[in-house]
Amino acid sequence: MKIKLITIEDTKKPQINQVLESLKSEKQAAASNGDEEKANNCWRELEALELNILFIKVFHDLKAKNYRQAWDELEQCEIKYGFISNNSTLEYLDTSRLNFIKNKINKFQSLYPYCVFCSPGFKVGYYSCSICGHKFSPRSRCEHKKGKVYNGELCLHEVHDMEMLEISIVTRPVQKYSVMHDDSTLDFTLIERLVSYLDHAFEDWDINWTKMRFPIERFSNVSKDDKCPCKSGETFGACCMDKGYVEIPHVDFIFSKPLPSDAEAITFPY
Ligand SMILES: [Zn+2]
Ligand SMILES: [Zn+2]
Structure with missing residues (x-):
C-alpha cells in the first residue's frame, strides 16, 4: 500500500x-x-x-x-x-x-535571524539507563549505548536529582529551543520569500551565501553611529565608512523549477 x-x-x-x-x-x-x-x-x-x-x-x-x-x-x-x-x-x-x-x-x-539563546547549567545526581535501569557510577556502566536501539527501544540516559545551577547567554546552544528574542522585533523576510516560491515541503531548493559589494555612496543616509550595513555589529563609523565600499551578506536561492520573472528581483535595503 x-x-x-x-x-x-x-x-x-x-x-x-x-x-x-x-x-x-x-x-x-x-x-x-x-x-x-x-x-x-x-x-x-x-x-x-x-x-x-x-x-x-x-x-x-x-x-x-x-x-x-x-x-x-x-x-x-x-x-x-x-x-x-x-x-x-x-x-x-x-x-x-x-x-x-x-x-x-x-x-x-x-535563514533565521536568531542569534542569542539561553543555556541552562545543571548539577546531576546520577544517570540511569533507560533500557535496563542500571544506575551509572564512574566504575559501573551497563552494556547499552546511548542513542542505540535495543529490541525496538531507544537507549537514553535518564537524569536523576537534577539541580539547576545557572543560565548562560550563548550564541551556539546545545539545544536550540531557548531563543531569547521577541519574534515581533525580528526580520523573517528571507524565509518568507523562500517559502513563498515553494509549493510543498519536498520540493528541492538550495541557498548560496555570498557577499555583495556596494559603493559607499549608496550609504549616504547611514550615519556614523548607526549599525554598519555590513552586519559586523559595529558602528558604521568604526567599520566600513572609510573603506569606499560595503560588503553585505547576500543569499541566492536556487530552485528546481522556473520562477515567474518578477521573482528574480534583488531586495536591497538602501
Ligand atoms: Zn543498560
Ligand atoms: Zn562594516
Whole structure:
C-alpha cells in the first residue's frame, strides 16, 4: 500500500494513523517474541514516518508565518534525525527522504535571524539507563549505548536529582529551543520569500551565501553611529565608512523549477 504524504492534509489521513498504529503493535509483538531485528526495523520505520510528518508541519508553519513554532519543530526534526541515522544504513537515509530533510533543516535554520539563546547549567545526581535501569557510577556502566536501539527501544540516559545551577547567554546552544528574542522585533523576510516560491515541503531548493559589494555612496543616509550595513555589529563609523565600499551578506536561492520573472528581483535595503 502506498499513501501520498506531502501536504499537511495528507498527514491527517486516517490511513497514516493506521500505519503508525500497526507499526507500533508490530514492534511490540516482535519485541516480546525476542525478534530484535524486526523490532528495530519497526522502530526505524515509525521514527522515519514521524519525522516526515514533523517536517511537513515545519513547512506548513513557515508558510503560515509561525516562525517560532517551526523553529522548535526543526529542532525536534534534527534530534529525531540524529537518533535514526545512528541506527540506519546510509541507503535507508536516502531512500526514506531523511537525508533530504536533514539537509533542509540546516538550511532553514541558517535563514533565521536568531542569534542569542539561553543555556541552562545543571548539577546531576546520577544517570540511569533507560533500557535496563542500571544506575551509572564512574566504575559501573551497563552494556547499552546511548542513542542505540535495543529490541525496538531507544537507549537514553535518564537524569536523576537534577539541580539547576545557572543560565548562560550563548550564541551556539546545545539545544536550540531557548531563543531569547521577541519574534515581533525580528526580520523573517528571507524565509518568507523562500517559502513563498515553494509549493510543498519536498520540493528541492538550495541557498548560496555570498557577499555583495556596494559603493559607499549608496550609504549616504547611514550615519556614523548607526549599525554598519555590513552586519559586523559595529558602528558604521568604526567599520566600513572609510573603506569606499560595503560588503553585505547576500543569499541566492536556487530552485528546481522556473520562477515567474518578477521573482528574480534583488531586495536591497538602501
Ligand atoms: Zn543498560
Ligand atoms: Zn562594516
